[in-house]
Amino acid sequence: MDKSKLYSIREELHSIPEPAGSELKTAALIYSYLEQFNPDKIIRGVGGHGLIAIFKGNRPGRNLLFRCELDAVPGGDSAKHLCGHDGHMTIMLDLASELTSGNFSGSVSLLFQPAEENGSGASKVVEYMIKEHLSYDYAFALHNNPNYKESTLILTEGIYAPASVGLELLYKGKCSHAAWPEKAINPMSAIIETISSIEYIVSSKELFSDFVMATVVNIELGENNFGVTPGNGVLRVTLRANQDCDLANLDRMVVERAGELASITGSGLEINRYDYFPATLNSPYLNRIVSEIALNSGVSTIFSKNPSRGSDDFSHFRRVADTLFFDIGNGIGPDIHEPDYIFNDSIIKGASGLMLSLIRYFSQE
Numbered sequence: 001m002d003k004s005k006l007y008s009i010r011e012e013l014h015s016i017p018e019p020a021g022s023e024l025k026t027a028a029l030i031y032s033y034l035e036q037f038n039p040d041k042i043i044r045g046v047g048g049h050g051l052i053a054i055f056k057g058n059r060p061g062r063n064l065l066f067r068c069e070l071d072a073v074p075g076g077d078s079a080k081h082l083c084g085h086d087g088h089m090t091i092m093l094d095l096a097s098e099l100t101s102g103n104f105s106g107s108v109s110l111l112f113q114p115a116e117e118n119g120s121g122a123s124k125v126v127e128y129m130i131k132e133h134l135s136y137d138y139a140f141a142l143h144n145n146p147n148y149k150e151s152t153l154i155l156t157e158g159i160y161a162p163a164s165v166g167l168e169l170l171y172k173g174k175c176s177h178a179a180w181p182e183k184a185i186n187p188m189s190a191i192i193e194t195i196s197s198i199e200y201i202v203s204s205k206e207l208f209s210d211f212v213m214a215t216v217v218n219i220e221l222g223e224n225n226f227g228v229t230p231g232n233g234v235l236r237v238t239l240r241a242n243q244d245c246d247l248a249n250l251d252r253m254v255v256e257r258a259g260e261l262a263s264i265t266g267s268g269l270e271i272n273r274y275d276y277f278p279a280t281l282n283s284p285y286l287n288r289i290v291s292e293i294a295l296n297s298g299v300s301t302i303f304s305k306n307p308s309r310g311s312d313d314f315s316h317f318r319r320v321a322d323t324l325f326f327d328i329g330n331g332i333g334p335d336i337h338e339p340d341y342i343f344n345d346s347i348i349k350g351a352s353g354l355m356l357s358l359i360r361y362f363s364q365e
Contacts, residue, residue: 001097006090007345009033013086014343017072019079020115023049026070030089030112037096039110047124048114052134053096054107061105062362065139065321066355067314068092069116073337083117083336084144087343091142094352105363109136119275122313129320138286139321140358141314142351144343146336148329151350153294153301155287156308160325161280162211163247164240164311165273169194169258172268175222175231184229188221190261191235197257198237201250210242211307212250233267242307244279277311278318286324293357299350328354 001009016025027049034042039053046052049070068088072079092110099108115121128134148154173185198214201207215238222230239254241247255271262269294301317323328351334340 001094003345003349006094006348009093010086010090010343010345010348013089014081017079017081017086018070019074020071020118020120021048023070023114026089027051027112027114030070030093033093034096037100039096039099046111046128047121050114050121050125051112053110055096055099055110056102056107057104057363058102059105062137062365063107063109063135064359064362065109065111065136065317066092066095067111067113067139067141067317069121070112070114071117071121073117081343082338082341084330084341084343085116087144087345087348088142091348091351091355094348095355098352098356099359104359105365108359109134116313119277119311119313122316126316126319134320136321138283138362139317139323140286140355141312141323141325142355143312143325143327144330144336144347145327146330146333146341148302148327148332149300150329150331150344151299151347152329153290153299153354154304154327154329155291155301156282156304156306156326157284157287158282158305159242159279159307160282161277161308161310161312161315162240162242163244163279163315164238164275164277165247165251166217166275167237167239167251167254168272168274169235169237170270170272171233171235171262172270173231173233173266176229178227178229181229184231185266186230187233187262187265187267188230190258190265190267191219191221191233193261194235194254194258197261198254201253201257207253208241208243208246208249210246212239212241212246213309214239214250214254240309240311242279277313278315280312280315280323280325281318282324283322286322289361290324290326290354290358293354293361297354297357299354
């Protein structure tokens with residue numbers, strides 16, 4: 001497609017942001033465009049509102065999967081495309097427009113995945129793929145990155161992104177009149193000491209094989225009433241680790257310590273987990289292929305040995321294919337999820353062209 005058409009599509013998608021699990025309008029718009037490119041099959045309702053467009057080549061070969069995301073970043077009562085998913089979808093639609101000829105080997109599946117932002121979409125999509133016996137040799141995904149110059153390719157060796165989980169600790173005690181705080185079961189000290197314990201655990205590097213971190217994201221205690229001693233409290237913390245096993249150990253140690261401290265104060269403790277992401281791993285073989293393609297195309301490439309701090313549920317696709325996740329420089333500017341972030345339309349053609357080069361590479365094997 002020409003650039004003006006692509007920019008128009010991206011603006012159209014940008015105007016209808018929908019949070020994870022609610023991407024009804026976005027999916028309908030994507031479907032309307034996919035129909036124009038005559039894929040051999042479009043599967044709707046995958047893992048929620050997800051779609052898979054399947055293009056079959058004119059000769060046998062590899063089965064390739066390319067993923068982008070449908071959802072926008074949630075915020076209060078609305079959502080906004082502050083991550084560039086509108087741009088990623090547009091890149092994929094441009095790729096779809098190049099596949100109508102069928103002049104390639106094997107098959108190419110384009111996945112428009114729901115619910116990436118909260119980590120719930122990919123696991124459901126993968127379960128569907130396993131149930132329906134959809135198999136792939138290789139799966140690819142990209143993300144724009146505002147920390148690098150426009151159209152720079154960023155390849156990461158080994159771990160692209162850490163595993164993570166949102167841990168919610170609900171402390172349940174008993175309120176009292178503020179004049180008699182000794183009659184309350186107040187979880188305040190348990191929450192404070194749990195935070196200190198988390199900091200100590202994370203700093204004890206000998207307990208883990210690789211990078212770990214914990215971020216306290218929310219604390220709630222009592223109510224806005226000067227006459228009442230708190231009886232209930234909430235501590236929410238995001239745990240991250242480069243290795244899945246380290247995340248499991250960190251989770252276990254935090255929960256055990258929180259339980260001990262709650263017990264000392266007499267509080268009950270309920271544990272909830274949200275937004276679980278396994279570690280995202282890159283195939284060394286696919287990294288090499290993409291770097292060769294970039295070199296031959298004159299694309300500026302940076303090799304990063306340090307994983308991103310942010311997690312991504314593309315990690316789940318390890319169950320059905322060898323995977324590669326790479327970044328495309330968006331141009332230096334406000335980072336994703338920041339209110340001033342803007343997706344750079346100028347990277348669309350180059351990104352879709354790189355994906356098309358991958359398809360052509362495997363067609364020549």
